[in-house]
Amino acid sequence: MTDNLKIGAWMKRDIVAVHASMSVKEAAALLVDRRVGTLPVLDEDGVLIGVTTITDITHIFLPDFISLLADIDFVKDFGALKTPSKENLERAETLTVADIMEEPMAEEEDCSLVRALSVMEKHNLADLLVVRDRQLVGIASRVDIGRAFLTTWLKAEA
Amino acid sequence: MTLYLVSGFIFIATFAAILLGKVNRTIVAMAGAGVMVAVGMGMGFYSQEAALASIDFNTLGLLLGMMILVSMLARTGFFEYLAILTAKKSKGSPWVLFLLLGTITAVLSMFLDNVTTIVLIAPVTVLIAEILGISPLPLLIGEALLSDTGGVATLIGDPPNIMIGSAAGLSFMDFIVNLAPIVLVAWVVALVLLRFLFREYLSQTPGNVEALMKLDERAALHDTATLTRTLIVLGVTILLFFVHNLLHLQPGFVALLGAAAALLWVQPADIEEVLKHVEWPVLMFFAALFVTVGGIEASGLLNLLADGVTALATQDLLLTGVALIWGGAMISAIVDNIPFTIVMIPVIQDLGLSTGLNVTPLWWALALGAGFGGNGTIIGSTANVITVAISEKTSTPITSRIWMKTGLPVMLATLLVATILFVLGFNFLQ
Numbered sequence: 001m002t003d004n005l006k007i008g009a010w011m012k013r014d015i016v017a018v019h020a021s022m023s024v025k026e027a028a029a030l031l032v033d034r035r036v037g038t039l040p041v042l043d044e045d046g047v048l049i050g051v052t053t054i055t056d057i058t059h060i061f062l063p064d065f066i067s068l069l070a071d072i073d074f075v076k077d078f079g080a081l082k083t084p085s086k087e088n089l090e091r092a093e094t095l096t097v098a099d100i101m102e103e104p105m106a107e108e109e110d111c112s113l114v115r116a117l118s119v120m121e122k123h124n125l126a127d128l129l130v131v132r133d134r135q136l137v138g139i140a141s142r143v144d145i146g147r148a149f150l151t152t153w154l155k156a157e158a
Numbered sequence: 159m160t161l162y163l164v165s166g167f168i169f170i171a172t173f174a175a176i177l178l179g180k181v182n183r184t185i186v187a188m189a190g191a192g193v194m195v196a197v198g199m200g201m202g203f204y205s206q207e208a209a210l211a212s213i214d215f216n217t218l219g220l221l222l223g224m225m226i227l228v229s230m231l232a233r234t235g236f237f238e239y240l241a242i243l244t245a246k247k248s249k250g251s252p253w254v255l256f257l258l259l260g261t262i263t264a265v266l267s268m269f270l271d272n273v274t275t276i277v278l279i280a281p282v283t284v285l286i287a288e289i290l291g292i293s294p295l296p297l298l299i300g301e302a303l304l305s306d307t308g309g310v311a312t313l314i315g316d317p318p319n320i321m322i323g324s325a326a327g328l329s330f331m332d333f334i335v336n337l338a339p340i341v342l343v344a345w346v347v348a349l350v351l352l353r354f355l356f357r358e359y360l361s362q363t364p365g366n367v368e369a370l371m372k373l374d375e376r377a378a379l380h381d382t383a384t385l386t387r388t389l390i391v392l393g394v395t396i397l398l399f400f401v402h403n404l405l406h407l408q409p410g411f412v413a414l415l416g417a418a419a420a421l422l423w424v425q426p427a428d429i430e431e432v433l434k435h436v437e438w439p440v441l442m443f444f445a446a447l448f449v450t451v452g453g454i455e456a457s458g459l460l461n462l463l464a465d466g467v468t469a470l471a472t473q474d475l476l477l478t479g480v481a482l483i484w485g486g487a488m489i490s491a492i493v494d495n496i497p498f499t500i501v502m503i504p505v506i507q508d509l510g511l512s513t514g515l516n517v518t519p520l521w522w523a524l525a526l527g528a529g530f531g532g533n534g535t536i537i538g539s540t541a542n543v544i545t546v547a548i549s550e551k552t553s554t555p556i557t558s559r560i561w562m563k564t565g566l567p568v569m570l571a572t573l574l575v576a577t578i579l580f581v582l583g584f585n586f587l588q
Contacts, residue, residue, distance in 0.1 A: 063288050064552040068281035071235070074242065074377035079369025080291030087553045 007116045008109030010148040011130050011138030017042045020050065020098040027097050028057055038127035040136050041101045048129060048136045050101030055126075057100065060092045106131045109138070113152075117145050161203045165457035168194050172450055177493050179537075184439040187446035194453035203457045212452025213445050216324040216410035217317075221271075221441060223413025224314060227392050227420055228274045229435035234385040235378040237266075237278035242375035245286045250367030252292060253353070253360040256300050259283055260352075263301040264308030264345065268315045269396055272305055272541040273437060280548045286373075288552075290364040295554045296356040299561070302545040303533050303568050307348050310529030311341035313409060314399060316539075317444070318499040318528040324410070325503045326521045329403035336522055336587055340579045344530065344572040351571050355564050384424050391420040440540075444496065451500045460501070464508035471520075472513055476584050479523035480577055486527025487573050491534030499528050519580075519587045526576040534569035536561050 003009050017040045018027050027039055031054050041050035061084040106129040107116060120128050120142060130138040172190030176183045198204020244262045248254035266275045280298055287294035309315035313323040313333040323333065353360060379385060395416030402412050426432050454460055471478045489498045502524055510517035532539030536546050536558055549556040
């Protein structure tokens with residue numbers, strides 16, 4: 001397998017990462033300013049210990065009943081919940097990244113594109129983290145991997 | 159003597175492990191049943207055949223049949239539809255909302271499985287409270303308490319009643335005639351008490367009533383063809399329950415017949431999905447408990463217990479009944495009303511056989527105690543457990559403290575009503 005078919009060749013090396021002690025509010029500001037969707041969480045030595053995403057953080061603001069109901073098509077007007085509730089906003093202020101981060105899903109640089117895409121599909125990931133000796137070295141989005149696929153496909157045609 | 163000790167020890171250990179709750183109760187009960195049969199065979203007091211015979215298949219059949227029917231109904235969005243329709247009738251008044259949601263939950267659980275009813279109605283309740291901007295907590299507690307209470311009124315309303323009816327040969331109409339009037343009074347008393355306990359909450363004026371009125375109940379319905387057919391079959395099944403005794407049909411058979419008819423008429427494409435929603439752990443739990451209790455019955459231990467009660471019963475049956483109501487309620491509140499009911503059934507049967515007394519009033523006392531006792535604590539009934547679990551996913555979880563201030567008074571009040579009416583109507587309840 002040539003390097004072109006490995007994730008290392010297509011990942012971004014410019015990474016926006018955070019520490020677990022950072023407040024969720026600061027993390028949110030980082031997501032907005034740097035226009036990323038996934039924030040890897042690193043310890044002091046740069047070891048990947050967690051991950052959080054824009055989806056995880058926005059979840060804090062969803063009404064309680066969303067997680068309880070299978071279907072909400074019949075709710076046309078959210079009434080008192082048109083805007084995030086006061087309780088949810090207050091809670092968001094007090095949270096740190098450590099409170100909401102999840103177990104990271106990561107691959108090595110020599111992971112094949114097919115495996116990378118499959119892992120993202122199965123774990124419903126927007127971005128895949130890439131590590132070398134547990135140190136974070138890159139990040140690849142679905143678009144990155146999709147572009148890698150399409151590029152190699154088009155080249156093979158030509 | 160050794161047999162009593164050994165079988166008694168296995169039973170108490172099983173019961174204690176269920177009470178501790180460290181291991182899932184179904185797993186505990188199955189392990190207890192396995193040990194009871196193995197030890198019983200080794201010591202010669204119990205056999206595999208006797209263990210099988212101790213399982214009340216009429217009870218399990220009734221539960222299974224109704225669970226299948228409810229599972230089919232649940233998938234059509236009927237419960238959500240009903241909850242929204244009911245809530246809209248309140249026009250946003252918290253008291254009317256409380257009254258109507260409590261009533262619809264109670265009426266549904268008189269005929270359908272409490273657990274499914276709560277699982278489907280409680281989330282819609284949270285939704286309605288949240289869009290109105292009020293706390294869902296009183297509504298949820300009200301639904302659990304009122305449905306537990308309402309369930310005592312019918313043969314199929316709660317599992318203890320199913321077991322009592324099956325063992326004592328009491329019919330659906332027997333339950334309606336003897337228990338429903340008592341339950342109705344207890345239910346009204348519970349409602350008045352809850353109105354008082356939640357008085358501050360229930361006098362709020364919520365905003366966003368227009369958002370409630372915009373909920374589209376029709377959009378909650380998924381499959382109207384299945385809904386119509388299932389409702390028709392369910393209606394006929396419930397009608398059959400009213401006359402099952404006249405037709406010499408066992409309630410378990412009626413329920414399974416209903417399930418078969420509904421399945422045949424609807425022919426769901428994914429039968430696995432329908433059956434997946436049957437509460438298999440509950441059925442396994444009951445079956446395993448029957449086997450475990452069958453062991454202490456076979457060893458003669460339950461006879462000993464019955465002899466102990468005989469002295470009191472022959473002297474004063476009324477007092478025995480009152481003691482059964484309160485004692486049963488205490489045990490049901492602290493542990494679980496199912497093990498208690500399964501143990502008491504052979505004890506009362508024995509009592510009737512050995513003394514020739516008419517023990518019918520004791521069956522009603524057992525049903526009232528086991529049923530109302532469930533209101534006392536969070537773990538007293540499955541409906542309570544589920545309501546609390548759902549509330550924990552909201553910003554206002556129901557705590558033991560809150561339950562002590564609401565569920566416990568309701569339990570005591572309903573027990574008091576049950577006791578007074580039991581004493582007054584004692585001659586009628588024979």
